[in-house]
Amino acid sequence: MSCVFETVQGDLIFFTAGGSTLEGGSGSSMFVETPDFELVLDGQGGTADFADTTLTASVPLVDVASQQPAGSATVVADRIRLGQPTTEEIRERSGNSWTTGTLTTTDYRLHVTSVIVPGYDVLLDGNDCTGQDLAFDVKTTNPTAQIYSSVDFGSDICDLDGLPDGQVRLTGQPKRPFFEVVIDDGSTPLKASGDLELKGRSGSATAELIDLTTEQPVAELSITVELEKIGRAERDAQTDGRVTERMTRVPYRATITVSTSDRRSGRADCFAEESQTKIIVRPESVAGRP
Structure with a gap:
C-alpha cells in the first residue's frame, strides 16, 4: 500500500508498506518533505502487520538535518476490498527459460483510522491511500544451460x-x-x-x-x-x-x-x-x- 498525507503544518507525509508470503516478511517506510521538496524526516526498516482486514505499521524516524532519531510514526488502517479479483495469464521468456502461470490482483480501499507522526498534525482524507494484493501462481523452467x-x-x-x-x-x-x-x-x-x-x-x-x-x-x-x-x-x-x-x-x-x-x-x-x-x-x- 502507499499513502500521501497532508498536514496542518503544510508538509507532506509519504508512507509505503508491503509484505510477501513467499519471502515471509513485511515492512514499511516513511518520509516527510516540505512543499519545496526539502526532506525533513526519513524512516526506513519499519514494521507492517497485515491482518485479514487491517494494517498496523510503525516506522522509526530520523531528522534529516541533524541525523538524530526523531521518534516513531504509526499508521493504522482498515482494508476494504473493491470489487472482485482480476486474473491475467503470464507467459514470459528469459533466454531459453519460460515463466508461465497467472497473476491475480485484488484492489483495496484503505480507511486510515490513525496516523501519528512526531511534530505534525495529520489531516486524514478518504483518498489518502491505495492498496493491492498480488497473488502469483507461476512456474519457471530451469534448463541445464541458460x-x-x-x-x-x-x-x-x-x-x-x-x-x-x-x-x-x-x-x-x-x-x-x-x-x-x-x-x-x-x-x-x-x-x-x-x-x-x-x-x-x-x-x-x-x-x-x-x-x-x-x-x-x-x-x-x-x-x-x-x-x-x-x-x-x-x-x-x-x-x-x-x-x-x-x-x-x-x-x-x-x-x-x-x-x-x-x-x-x-x-x-x-x-x-x-x-x-x-x-x-x-x-x-x-x-x-x-
Whole structure:
C-alpha cells in the first residue's frame, strides 16, 4: 500500500508498506518533505502487520538535518476490498527459460483510522491511500544451460549521391530496420525517419520530411532498400568460466534509394552488418566442458 498525507503544518507525509508470503516478511517506510521538496524526516526498516482486514505499521524516524532519531510514526488502517479479483495469464521468456502461470490482483480501499507522526498534525482524507494484493501462481523452467540470443543490424552513415547534403543510416533489427535520412545544408536541416519492413531482402517505406527548425513537414520522402550479402559470415567464440559468448557477423551491401515529393532524389551503396550474439551460461557442474 502507499499513502500521501497532508498536514496542518503544510508538509507532506509519504508512507509505503508491503509484505510477501513467499519471502515471509513485511515492512514499511516513511518520509516527510516540505512543499519545496526539502526532506525533513526519513524512516526506513519499519514494521507492517497485515491482518485479514487491517494494517498496523510503525516506522522509526530520523531528522534529516541533524541525523538524530526523531521518534516513531504509526499508521493504522482498515482494508476494504473493491470489487472482485482480476486474473491475467503470464507467459514470459528469459533466454531459453519460460515463466508461465497467472497473476491475480485484488484492489483495496484503505480507511486510515490513525496516523501519528512526531511534530505534525495529520489531516486524514478518504483518498489518502491505495492498496493491492498480488497473488502469483507461476512456474519457471530451469534448463541445464541458460541461453540468451540477440540480433542487431546497422549500416554506415552514407552520403546520398545526387542529393546534396543528404545522408542515410539503417539501425535496429534485420527484418525491420529503422531508417534515418538527413539533409543538412547548414541552414535548414531536414530529417525523415521510420521503420522499414523487409520482405526477403528488400523493402520500402514513406515518411514525412521534417524541417528540424520549425518542426513542420516540408515534403514526403520515399525510401527503398535492397540488401545483398557480400561475403562469408565471420564467427567468433569466447569462453570465460561458465559463460560462452558466440558472435556471428554477416556483411551486406545496402542499396538505398531516396526520393521526395518535391523532386529530389539520391542513392547510396552502404556497408551494413548483421550481428548475432548467443550467450550460453552453463551450470557449475559442467563448467569448462567444450
